[in-house]
Amino acid sequence: xxxxxxxxxxxxxxxxxxxxxxxxxxxxxxxxxxxxxxxxxxxxxxxxxxxxxxxxxxxxxxxxxxxxxxxxxxxxxxxxxxxxxxxxxxxxxxxxxxxxxxxxxxxxxxxxxxxxxxxxxxxxxxxxxxxxxx
Numbered sequence: 468x469x470x471x472x473x474x475x476x477x478x479x480x481x482x483x484x485x486x487x488x489x490x491x492x493x494x495x496x497x498x499x500x501x502x503x504x505x506x507x508x509x510x511x512x513x514x515x516x517x518x519x520x521x522x523x524x525x526x527x528x529x530x531x532x533x534x535x536x537x538x539x540x541x542x543x544x545x546x547x548x549x550x551x552x553x554x555x556x557x558x559x560x561x562x563x564x565x566x567x568x569x570x571x572x573x574x575x576x577x578x579x580x581x582x583x584x585x586x587x588x589x590x591x592x593x594x595x596x597x598x599x600x601x
Contacts, residue, residue, distance in 0.1 A: 493591040496522025500587045507536040525584040530574045537570040552590040
């Protein structure tokens with residue numbers, strides 16, 4: 468096999484590369500992503516946590532009655548991939564995105580705290596985590 472064919476084979480197996488130069492694969496954690504919480508609709512949005520090096524976060528947040536939205540964003544001056552997947556639990560109960568991709572949850576009590584926890588990771592363009600496309 469000539470070096471030309473080896474190069475073509477290597478290009479065919481190339482992985483996506485992040486801005487920092489590391490490989491980016493489905494299922495890999497994304498550190499440094501801000502997790503935001505805001506009252507829906509129209510409430511101000513605050514950063515309640517930032518993911519650790521394993522892509523995990525947790526935060527106990529004081530809330531009042533109403534509906535809330537949870538979102539993620541790259542921290543200022545930090546590059547992170549747009550294909551992020553948020554796995555979210557509120558007080559230990561999983562929260563799934565609605566049809567528009569919003570993570571919404573209601574708070575029925577007049578005032579209290581909720582525990583947000585989860586993980587932010589890479590997903591592939593087909594929306595699968597850590598799977599090889601077929």
